[in-house]
Amino acid sequence: MLRWIVWRDLMLAWRRRADMLSTVFFFVIVVSLFPLGIGPETQLLRTIAPGVVWVAALLASMLSLGRLFANDYHDGTLEQLLLTPQPLFLVVLGKTLAHWIVAEVPLVLIAPVVGVQFDLGRETLWILFASLLLGTPVLSLIGSVGAALTLGLRGGGVLISLLVLPLYIPALIFGAGAVEADIMGTSPAANLYLLGAFAIVSLLFSPWAAAAALRISLE
Amino acid sequence: MKNIGPIGPIGPIRKIMNLYKYASPATFYPLAGKMIPWFAIPAALLFAAGLFVGFFIAPTDFQQGDAYRIIFIHVPAAWMGMFLYVLLAIYAGIGWAFNARLSSMMASSIAITGAMFTSISLVTGAFWGKPTWGTWWVWDARMTSTLILLFLYIGFISLQAAIDDPRRADRAGAVLALVGVINVPIIYFSVQWWNTLHQGATIRILGKPTIAPPMLAAMLIMLAACWFYSVAVVLIRLRCIILEREQNASRFAEVGV
Numbered sequence: 001m002l003r004w005i006v007w008r009d010l011m012l013a014w015r016r017r018a019d020m021l022s023t024v025f026f027f028v029i030v031v032s033l034f035p036l037g038i039g040p041e042t043q044l045l046r047t048i049a050p051g052v053v054w055v056a057a058l059l060a061s062m063l064s065l066g067r068l069f070a071n072d073y074h075d076g077t078l079e080q081l082l083l084t085p086q087p088l089f090l091v092v093l094g095k096t097l098a099h100w101i102v103a104e105v106p107l108v109l110i111a112p113v114v115g116v117q118f119d120l121g122r123e124t125l126w127i128l129f130a131s132l133l134l135g136t137p138v139l140s141l142i143g144s145v146g147a148a149l150t151l152g153l154r155g156g157g158v159l160i161s162l163l164v165l166p167l168y169i170p171a172l173i174f175g176a177g178a179v180e181a182d183i184m185g186t187s188p189a190a191n192l193y194l195l196g197a198f199a200i201v202s203l204l205f206s207p208w209a210a211a212a213a214l215r216i217s218l219e
Numbered sequence: 220m221k222n223i224g225p226i227g228p229i230g231p232i233r234k235i236m237n238l239y240k241y242a243s244p245a246t247f248y249p250l251a252g253k254m255i256p257w258f259a260i261p262a263a264l265l266f267a268a269g270l271f272v273g274f275f276i277a278p279t280d281f282q283q284g285d286a287y288r289i290i291f292i293h294v295p296a297a298w299m300g301m302f303l304y305v306l307l308a309i310y311a312g313i314g315w316a317f318n319a320r321l322s323s324m325m326a327s328s329i330a331i332t333g334a335m336f337t338s339i340s341l342v343t344g345a346f347w348g349k350p351t352w353g354t355w356w357v358w359d360a361r362m363t364s365t366l367i368l369l370f371l372y373i374g375f376i377s378l379q380a381a382i383d384d385p386r387r388a389d390r391a392g393a394v395l396a397l398v399g400v401i402n403v404p405i406i407y408f409s410v411q412w413w414n415t416l417h418q419g420a421t422i423r424i425l426g427k428p429t430i431a432p433p434m435l436a437a438m439l440i441m442l443a444a445c446w447f448y449s450v451a452v453v454l455i456r457l458r459c460i461i462l463e464r465e466q467n468a469s470r471f472a473e474v475g476v
Contacts, residue, residue, distance in 0.1 A: 145398055149391045153381045162377050163395060166370040167402050170409040177413060194412075198405065209398050216390040 001086045005094030006101075012071070013102040019067065024106045027060040031114045042119045049118035050128065050179035054172050057107050057132060061139040062161045064103035068095060068147040069214070070156075082218060088211040096144045096207065104136035120183070127182040127192075134195045135175040141199075141206035142167050148213035170198050244321050244461045251454045251461075258451035265444035273437035286350040289343050295442040297340035297361075299449060300368060303333030307375070308400040315393035321457075323389035324464070326396065327379055328456035332449050334372035341365055360414040364407045371399045385464055 013020055034052045035045055072078040072095075081091050111132050112125040120128065146164035150156040178191035241247045273291035280287040307329045314323030344362060345355040356362070375392055382388035 142398075145394070149378060149395060150381070155381060159377060159381050162370075163374040166367050166374060166406075167398065169367060170402070170405045173409045173413045194409075201405070205398070205401060209394055213391065213394045216387055216394065219387070 001084075002090050002094045002097075005081075005091055006098045009095055009098030010101060013098070019064070020102055020106065023060050023064045023103055024110060026063055027056050027107050028110065028114060030056040030059060032117065035117065045118045046120060046183060049115060049120055050176040050183070051172075052118070053111055053114060053128060053179075054132075054135075054176040057104075057111070057136065058139065058165065058168050058172060060107055061103060061136070061143055062157075062164070064099065065143040065147045065160055065164070066157050068099050068144060069151050070147075073151055073218075078214070079218060082214065088214065089207040092144060092148070092210045092214065093207045096140050096210070099144070100137055100140040104140055108132040108136055120179075124179060124182045127188050128179050131175040131178040131188070131192060131195060134192060134199055135171045138171040138195075138199050138202050139168060141202040142171075144210040145206055145213055148210045148217060151214070151217040171195065174198060242319055242321055244324065244465055247321055248458055248461050251458050255451050255454050255458075258447045258454070262444050262447035262451055265440055265447060269437055269440035269444050272433060272440060277433040277437050278431055283351055286347060289347045291437050291441050293340055293343040293347060294438055295445045296336045296343065297365060298442060299445045300333055300337035300340055300365065303329050303336065303449065304368060304371065304396075304403070305400065307333060308396040311389070311393035311396040315390050320386075320389070320464075321461075323393065324457055324460045325453070326392060327389070328453045328460055329449075330372060330376050330379070330392075331456065332452050334369060334376060336445070336449075337365060337369045337372060341369065358414065360407075360411040363414065364410045367406055367410070368403070371403070375399070 031052055034048065038044060038048065069078060072081070082088060084091070108129065112129050115125045115128050143160075143164050146160045146167075149163065150160045153159060174191045174195040178188035178195065181188040181191055241250055269291065273288055277288070277291075279285055307326050310322045310329065311326035313319055314321075314326060341362070344365075348357060349355050375395055378395055379388040379392045382391055
């Protein structure tokens with residue numbers, strides 16, 4: 001069931017590749033705007049790099065979250081999925097996993113390239129990659145709750161950022177903190193462990209909360 | 220006097236039944252109306268007393284001068300902001316789990332008071348910070364987490380405002396409030412940790428180990444005043460929400476509203 005949902009969502013995303021690419025380009029453009037706005041001093045850019053890349057990742061995931069359930073909701077598939085005998089949290093987990101693969105993994109892969117713009121060292125780029133790899137599942141998981149709650153509401157796109165962005169703050173702090181610790185020359189391990197712990201907690205709670213929210217939105 | 224309950228084990232049961240009776244918005248509406256003056260008047264008296272003690276009796280602080288007196292508003296407001304969020308989550312959770320409309324309405328009416336107290340504590344904090352720290356805003360752990368708390372309130376209020384069906388709004392708000400309440404300790408901890416990582420000079424709020432008894436008294440009186448005020452205002456808003464939502468219920472006409 002889980003595999004089927006993931007496979008189906010991946011197929012759907014593959015047939016609409018432009019959506020996926022636009023999120024990635026949004027991420028790249030937002031990150032590239034910062035040096036233009038702030039100035040090209042290398043030292044300053046290196047200091048702000050972790051925060052900028054992470055904030056851009058949060059914003060980019062806002063763009064794709066709206067689509068997490070919306071298409072299935074509009075064509076009625078979601079209602080059918082709710083009627084299946086399988087537990088709803090599995091459905092939600094599958095869709096969230098597919099969202100992560102489609103919308104977040106490209107960001108994780110492109111982030112080291114973007115980091116080069118900010119003159120980060122090779123070690124630091126790996127930490128950036130690792131922190132995003134651990135942290136982006138949190139974005140998809142918590143985001144799925146927000147997407148389920150705002151399903152079919154007017155102004156859902158803006159609303160979802162109001163709901164979800166404050167809940168992302170721990171991921172932002174730990175994720176950017178890990179990269180920053182590495183730039184400062186200290187060990188990023190503590191931040192990465194905490195980020196991992198936060199990811200596990202959200203993996204435990206989010207699918208259930210999102211499943212409950214879906215039932216509320218669809219009744 | 221015809222309805223005195225039987226003496227014995229049935230008495231307490233009857234009492235519980237009576238409490239359940241007030242879980243219905245239609246029966247709670249008049250009760251809330253009777254309760255409001257009992258909270259509003261003490262709130263006004265306590266505010267007057269607390270402000271009097273705070274401004275005229277409490278001694279001037281030898282470090283901060285008279286500027287410290289803003290804490291008599293700031294600290295109770297900050298406490299209320301936090302308490303009310305937990306209370307909101309509890310009411311919303313009860314309303315969702317037991318399908319209790321009144322409880323969910325209570326959560327919606329608490330949200331605005333909680334957001335108001337959180338904003339007051341932020342604004343008064345800035346007023347206090349300017350003469351004391353020389354700056355309106357510091358990314359101090361408490362200030363930052365209070366700001367995030369305000370964001371959580373705003374999220375709750377705007378989610379409920381966006382949903383037209385009141386029952387869906389109640390339940391969606393409950394999910395959000397419960398997710399938020401699980402997240403609050405994590406946010407608080409992460410912000411504190413982030414703060415110690417970033418900040419060189421530590422600034423302590425109320426660094427003194429003890430505070431003078433009149434100061435403490437003023438603060439506690441103000442806290443009580445804020446509680447009474449919150450109950451009164453929440454009940455008033457609750458009555459408005461009941462009226463708004465139940466206006467089509469025919470039995471509501473019988474209550475004579």
